[in-house]
Amino acid sequence: MKEISEYTELKFYEVLKHKISIQDFEQWVYETKELESELPEDTYTDLISLNYKDKYAYNELEKIVEPFIDNGKFEIKRISKYLESIIDRDEKCAESIEMTYDLYCSGYAFLRRLGLTYGLLISCPPAGNYQKSWNEITKAVQDELLDKLYPEIIIDAKNALEWINKGKIIIKDTVNEIGDYEYDDLRNQEEINQGEIEVIDLDKKEKKKGWKFWK
Template identity: 35%
Template sequence: MNEISRNIQKEFYKVWSEKELLPNFEKWIYKSTELKDNLNPNSYYEFLSFNYKQENSHSELKKLIENQISQSEVEKWKITKDLLNAKNRTENYSKSIRNFYTLYCKGYDFMDNLAFNYGLALECPYSYYRIETFEKLSEKQKLTLIENCYPDIIGEIEKVLNWIENEKVVLIGKTNEFGKLEYIDNRTDLEKNNYKEINETVEKEKWWEFWK
């Protein structure tokens, strides 16, 4: 697999995450010399010949894009999208909050605070309303649970984003023999136990601005 430039990854991510319209992406494909230089001829031809107007074109295009990047990068895209959805309250963000608990159960132990302090409250609301699932709640009850997450959830989200940025947590995109998602944990014991908060004194561009 060829090494793909950061600029191409950015363009791929925008359409993969549905932040870019397919017609705009199609125009970029046709005019991008950088793409031609970064991809092998067969892969480049796949993008040129892709039918951007076909039914389910976005889902098929996502598969095509995922063939050009590592499993680790795809996993990073997926979790980053959920984190930013919840942080910015966009794109059905309540589902992203609930997914934090699912990701923890699937093996991402580093999501523990987001899972138990926020995701579980939405996924299993019985202790609040004696109702078993989020879908069965009234709209008012859903909104109350969601609003209870803010603003505290934002700090926890940014903590995880920073772990990923600084490779304190390295997503692999594979499951182990027990079916659990694998990752490399480079955090210190203090970071794992939430005894330490890292505050940057110099303001710099957040790494996840790349994904916006």
């Protein structure tokens, strides 16, 4: 298959993941004359002749552009972005921490420690005698909870990012029977152990290993 530019691949990825609207994608296609020489002739013809207002347009578009996308590459970038956000403790760090739980539940078992030790606490933060969502607790309580997760979480996020950067975690462009992306785990046993969970005592901020609840 003919290779396309990284920018074009990104646009294809963004429209399929609903990061940009199909209407904005249509406008981009019409405005980007370089696509005619970059894409196979039949692909370009399919893109400019597609009725983007049709209710089945997204399904047809997916058939056209999906073969040109390496989803594994974009998954790596997406996960790395969340890990960097956690490490930097930026304004979206709470959202990024919560995403580690969602990613773990989506089949990324190498994020087990981040997802279950930290992400679950943000997804269902303890507040009094019952649990509330992150947006239901006050800013003061949010900051207090984050303070209890830092700086330890930085170490775990750096470990996960290092596995990715060193090629110890290789996400494939294939999905399993339940739709989760498959990946190769090339970590050694010590690194695998680093990714296992610990339970944080939020009151004493002490780590207790091997709590049976999580097994």
